Amino acid sequence: MEDKLLNIFYDESAEIIDTLEKGLVELEGSDDPEEINAVFRAAHTLKGNAGIVGFSDLVDLTHLMEGLLDKMRAGVFQPDAANVGLLLSGVDALKVLIHGYIAGDPPQRPQDLMELMAQRLGEEVPHSFPGDDQKNRTDQSGTEQELSGQFHISLRLSREVLGTGSDPLQLFLELEEMGSFSRVECHIEELPHIEDLAVDGLYLYWDIWMNSQRDQDEISEVFVFLQDRAEVNVEKAEGKTETDSAAAPDVTEVKAPPGAVPAPPPRADEKNGRPENRPAGPGGEKPAPPPAPKAPAHPAASSAATIRVETDKLDKLVNLVGELVIGAARVNQIAGMIHSQELSSAVESLGHISRDLQEQVMRVRMIAVEGTFSRFQRVVRDLAAELGKKIRLQMSGTETELDKNVIEQIADPLKHLIRNSADHGLETPQERLAAGKPEQGTIWLKAYQQEGKIIIEVADDGAGINREKVMKKAAEKGWVTADSQISDSEVFAFMFQPGFSTADKVSEVSGRGVGLDVVRQNIESLRGSVEVESKHGQGTTFRIKLPLTLAIIDGMTVSVGKEIITIPLLSIVESLRPTTSDLIVVENKGELVSVRGEFLPLVRLYKVFGFETERTDATAALVVIIESIGRRFGMMVDDILGEQQAVIKSLEHNYQKVQGITGATILGDGRVSLILDIHGLEKLVFDY
């Protein structure tokens, strides 16, 4: 149970911190009150949550941040670079704290930062302790104390009070907990004839005498919510209590104020009488209500109409649906074998439905890139400050959806490309002015869908890539001769090679020992690709293409001996059957195959994986030309079987990781096919 609460807390905290960070960056220099309110609310909620789970350092830090934001909201502090910077440092510290809590290793309290904040606020650094919430109490409860006293309460509620949620019985129950009644008089004089009686009208009023250890104010508190709907008088009674009992014929039992309580609304109490039990999801979110009008684009609200589901559950669902599709394909095959027209058409429609189902299930895993994108506002802000440049980040297509796993893994490469653009792409303000450009450089971050792929572009309006410089470097590395006539895109592709870096000196920002080759690797491991376009003086665009989902792959099935291998379609250029004259062997380079005058390395797939096949003569086999960035090669297989969508099953989960293999899939006829990981295979074969 505790874990459940903590998990929700961590999840929610991550969301809140994102909102905070994004809001703060937008806040800088802005005076939109709603902006500040949203940020304030985020800090406030986080503080409240931290209190619930008892993380006192988090409470104290958010308390200070909330204080700063409050002053900003009131116009005492300006949302300038200094104040926003301080708050952003707070956000960083929040992240560290939360990560520490998650790791079970609570970090040091960020005392210095907190002192700085407290100083700015003119306050002391707060120091709360877990469970330090003794001071709160309700207006309905309290602790027993002090001497007993006698009170007389005359209570007359307005006639309509029952219709507003106030129930006199509640008052009696509350009073009862504060002491004991010595006498209650219920006045029924105003009760009309039954025919004139309004069912929700209150016609009774009371005089109550009670003993209580509370003081007069506390007893009055019971009625505080009735305000203008009641005439209440609470006074200390002296002695006059149980004396005139004879003169009180209409004493009523408190427990049953006659007739005046409205019947409770009809309600299906039996569990099965509830068509919708609305249980909280595993993440505590309730199922989204039926189409509510779209709330205004509000950070906190946009996460509202969602359910939290553990990714595990989704993965299982995706898997099962995958099996269903395969099962349908298998039945289809059997139907074909027994030549049953009727069965075939039935199975065909079943196949359609299962594929639709599959697509929908895949969609459930998709989330908008917005969350990831918005984090870069902060990155760009910090970079600009660090580099002394003026940079604006322009985003579009933030609603574009991508598989959750892809989104998580694309964040780092994107960050790197943005850094790259800020550092190498964009010029200094002076250089820009000299080039007749606006002082402020722009980085665009765009996402859109195209031809079943998701495209993410990181573009800048900087100086563009210096072709000569890249060529020179590539020549130095011996990848190319300085006078080679090659296209721009081929030149730029060198930048993705390991060991390439044109920066004259390694800068603090993008030269962290991680080059574009790592970016490429990361993207390729997501079965995506990256290309670059650049115009001298006008800017550079990195274009990342990603599959919609990692769970399904468009593949070409080929046979090698008894094995059936699935090759990602994305990497295939063409396939051909070489003639003897196309094949040559070069010392140190191994076998090459000539494709329209270009010699490509020939990789014998059966050799790589140790499969047995009789087709070892390349002229009898087929060569599939594979392209990954900067390298093309031919892959020799026995035969091509066809194209098909494959649901990837991880080998790691069921067996172990195999280099060069992404996973396996089950074919329509029930056989297993291994899916190639081109990038891994490349590493395996070309050994870098």
Place this chain on the structure above:
Amino acid sequence: MSNKTILIVDDSATLRMSVEMTLNPLGYNIVQAVNGKDGLQTLDDLDAHGQVPDMIISDINMPVMGGIEFIKEVKNTKFRYLPILVLTTEREESKKREGQQAGASGWLVKPFQPQTLIAVVKKFTRTLS
């Protein structure tokens, strides 16, 4: 064990979960909403299924529609008789007054002690037996 239903309206999932974990073991059925607007919608949804809650617990500071407005709106519906406990970090008297005038039946300051919440909820959902 109770078999009562409570609608909790709060934008914090953590808070909603902690309320649920406090009250669920006592048999309370907890229905969640993330802001005032969602709360009203949820009341309608529940009503459509003949499942009316026994009380409402609501936060004050929420996006889209805050607690005060929510309470006022509830008082304009057929659910106006439902007791509404405000559960908030707001301690200010003026806010409290505003809540009372809107029609709140109780005010509890966060973070709450489980026993306190249980006591208040029991009080508000007690019916004649």
